[in-house]
Structures are given as structure tokens and as C-alpha cells.
Amino acid sequence: MPRKPKTTVAGEPFARSCCPLSCALDILGDGWSLLVVRDLLMGKTRYCEFLASAEGIPTNILADRLKRLQHAQVVVKELYQENPPRAAYYLTPKGRDLGPVVLAMCAWVSRHYEGTWEPPAEWPQAEIREPAVSPSAGG
Amino acid sequence: MPRKPKTTVAGEPFARSCCPLSCALDILGDGWSLLVVRDLLMGKTRYCEFLASAEGIPTNILADRLKRLQHAQVVVKELYQENPPRAAYYLTPKGRDLGPVVLAMCAWVSRHYEGTWEPPAEWPQAEIREPAVSPSAGG
């Protein structure tokens, strides 16, 4: 969508309206972000694991989406090794809270299409991390 | 995303994988489609009403999304007058079934952001229409 500012006062949503759906779509309204969240909910943590998922996300798009999800405080990045730099990604509580959104979408597809995979009855307890505290980061 | 086929056997999803979330995002994974569905759930039926919503959808994008939603059997178009042509759009049962998806997204935003509008406790009973029956249209 971008050609309108996409941020307001505190670097957070309301880019288009104060409708909560519009706000959600400002953050998640593309074809890849929720797939990354799904992988995290399933317990994946590493860049190469996201790349290896069946949908075949392009590497530059993955890098971009991880940055945006971090900015939205849905995901945090943790370096577990410095040389060579190795990173792991975790959902924040806010990110884990997207589980019901993902399940609602899966349930809709299951009701109306045949031949898709079964979504899990519950998420394999993925590790959660608190977001990095930064001055005046809304959420 | 498109540079991959985006359709398979019967003109229906599975463009990227058989994951139900991926399937949902093939249909709804952009910043505008669900906003149109929201308007329909709220009882709006006409092109100019969708245009008038607070987010300011561009007219060519609206025309495109209405076509795609019709193709996905989420929406049906009904001409209620021929000269000049005047159209109304309605959700199919499959489209109305997106209510929980919209509400899940709104609930997520309400939990994590302040200052957004209240989503309705229940949808104002929007009229529903059966999809036009076309040979081998999946759903």
C-alpha cells in the first residue's frame, strides 16, 4: 500500500484509520508475515528454517518481514553466537497472541476447501521472549 | 507474490502449499480484501459505500478486489438495475464465515493497542446470497 506515511505519532499503526482491522492489516496485511508467525508458533527459530518452509519465501522478503515484525514487537531477535553471527528469533507475548488469528484463518479454509493440512489442536509450546524495552515503543 | 502460477487444477488455491494458512493468504493476504469483507459484514453493499470507508481504498484496487473475491466465491454481484448499470455486492455463506477471522484480528489489536474503535459484538444482520452456480467451481 505504501505511499501514505504508514506511521503516526509513536512509530505505531493507525496509518489508515482507527479501525482495529485496518490496524491489524497495516502490520500483517501481506502474503508472508503470518506465515513467519506460523513457523514461530510451530517452534521454529532460525532463518534457514523459515526459508525451508514449503511456501518458499524469498530470502530478501524474509529478511524484510523479520525486521518489520521486530519493529512491531511481535518478534525478538537473539544472537546466540557472535563469530560467525548466528541468530534465533522468538515470538513475544504479543506475537504468540496471534495464535487465534492463525487458527481462525485455518478453520475457515478447513470448512471451505478440501485437501489442506490439519492445523494443530494446540501449538507446540514455542519459547516466548519478552520484547526488548526501548523508550516509548508502543504496544 | 505472483510469479508462481497462483492457481492449480480447478482454478482454486494451493498456489504455494497445502497449509490452510497459506491457502487463506493466497486469497486474503493483502491490505484491502478483508477491509471490503468487513464493510460487507457491516451491511454495506455498494461500490460507492466501500469507496467512502475511512481507509480510502483507491477505485481501481476496489474493482480488482471485488473481482477476486467474486472469483473466490466470497462475494456475489447483483445488478439491480440495467440502465444505468447499478450493482450491489453481497457476501456468500463462505464470505460471512470470515466473521471470526475479522473478529480475531480486531481482538488482537484491542489487546495490544489503544485508541482503536470497538468492533461490534455481533454483525448487523447483513444479507447473504448464495453463490452463482458455475460448473466445477470449488469451495
Add this chain to the structure above:
DNA sequence: GCAATAACTTGTTAAAAACAAGTAATAGAG
């Protein structure tokens, strides 16, 4: 006759997405 409205379509431009390739830093095989 003229402005207004509804429902679009048709250009044009700017931004993203998709693809291909390259980089830095190491580990391990032989």
C-alpha cells in the same frame, strides 16, 4: 442544458515482490 452521482476503466508513476547472485565467517572432510 448543466451539475451531480454511480460504477467503473484507462493511463502513468512509484514502490514492492520475485529472482539471481554474491558476501562474511566459520566448521568439517579429506
Add this chain to the structure above:
DNA sequence: CTCTATTACTTGTTTTTAACAAGTTATTGC
């Protein structure tokens, strides 16, 4: 100790899509 692999990316290039602006068709109301 050279060669290949792996991880986590970045940097170009091309193709698609989105955003903006404007025009079209057919009528009603003034």
C-alpha cells in the same frame, strides 16, 4: 591446509502490483 558446506544475510535486476489522476457511460435532479 585446501575445498566444500552452512548460516544469515545483502545487493542488483526485472517483473508485478499499488497508488494516484483522470476519463467514461448513463442517468436523475435542478
